[in-house]
Amino acid sequence: MTEKIICIMCPLGCTVKAEVEDGEIVSIEGYGCEDGKEYAEQEITSPKRTVMSVVECKDGDFPTVSVKTSEPVEKEEIDDVMRALSEIEIQAPVKTGEVILKNVCNSGIDVVATRSVEKVQD
């Protein structure tokens, strides 16, 4: 099977073509540099993305706290991560970098806050 990847390492946007058999790359061509080759290989064998969203936050000076996965997760796990995040609600105060959800979907990766939310006194 031939896989086509548009390289995103620089504005050139090379189209890298690879022959893939049983998930293994047999041959690869069209890359403009070593970084591009590495990127294409990663994209074909196990593409990863950082996931970001917001989570409801109670009693805060912001109604939500923004979050992201501390490391990129497997692309096919994105939906599960988003679902897990939609089910939680947290309590202010929150500090940037604080772990919001540990080991999300058993990925071994945590979801962390990317915004600090102060607790509002009433």
Place this chain on the structure above:
Amino acid sequence: MKDEYECVVIGAGPAGLAAALRCEELGLDVLMIESKERLGGIPLQCTHPGFGNFYYDENLTGTEFAERLLEKDEIEYVTEAHVSSIEYVSDLKKKVKVITPDGLFSLDTKTIIYSTGARERHRFETRIQGDRLSGVYTAGEAQTLMDVYGVMPGKRVVVVGSGDIGLIMARRFALENAEVVGVIEMQPFPGGLTRNVVQCLHDFDIPLYTQKIVKEIRGQKRVEEIVTADVDEELEVIPGSEEIIECDTVALATGLIPYTKILDEMEAEVIMDPVTRGPRVDENLETNLPGIFAAGNVLTINDYVDFAAYQGEKAAESARKFVEYDGMPSKDWIEVKRGKNVRSVVPQYISGDCEVTLNVRVKKPEPEVDVIIRETDERIKTTSVNPGEMLRLDISEEKLEDLENKITLEVRR
């Protein structure tokens, strides 16, 4: 608040914050004025990464970037404060009127760093017809609803415009389980970075329709459908190409326009660049009015927040010089002319006697080209160019020798 400062920074987004912090470091007596409740500007509502790659050498989200800039917050500032007017009294005195929750204040300052950012092009500045239905948002409004208030604007979304903002919002909707019917772009190519085309559209199987416009938005109270049409190279509608797409939400990411309102209303004229729509500046980022500097998206729309922050720092360094010498050292300015495939250049004037950073935007994508100074044949290496990616060119003093008061930039092989 005092009634006199050496520098007043208007707008506390990335450019303004970086400017005020640098002013403080350089020992200027500085006040920062912000209209929102918080300092930080647009990044406060940006949950996606792509911020700080240059400025902090780290890939941060917008929210993290804003917080990082605010870590050192010894700057004097006022929030929920609107500048109502700037009066150019003399080279060394500008009067700034500010409306705050505590009342109306009038301040005198030697210098102003104008860093008010940009506003979004709104629906009535596009060619879209139809009624004022609910469900029509600018990308920024939709982002604020989702990422500050946690409210979904709709379920079946059409995004208009494929610049980075449109692409990122398409992904944002898709991540939150909205159906993104498509991104509509009138140019023959996407406006944003390839990275965003791949990670925002391809990842979520969102179709991109190029050379298409939204002609009309229809519905009873809420958006129910849109009418699209194909356009030719001159962006003229091809008759009979109309199609209907059902949707309940339209997110407009049709461009940013420098927010120059207060400058426009001044009695003393600040000269604007018709292409960037921001003020024309020299290499010190000084406008035609001595002591008034511009930085960030009000100067030119930046692709990276980092560049806005660098412009803020540059403006602060210039303000420091202005305060020290009671004005900038006078120079013979050379206007940078735009040659082949150059759409805009900022700063518009250089001296040629020192290193300068030029922000250049091209008209159309071209592979394997360089930026060339026509007069001297000096070549500034680039790989390929794309209107969606501003070129930030550091040009050394040696490359500017022998200019003889003329400089034209060209993009060619």
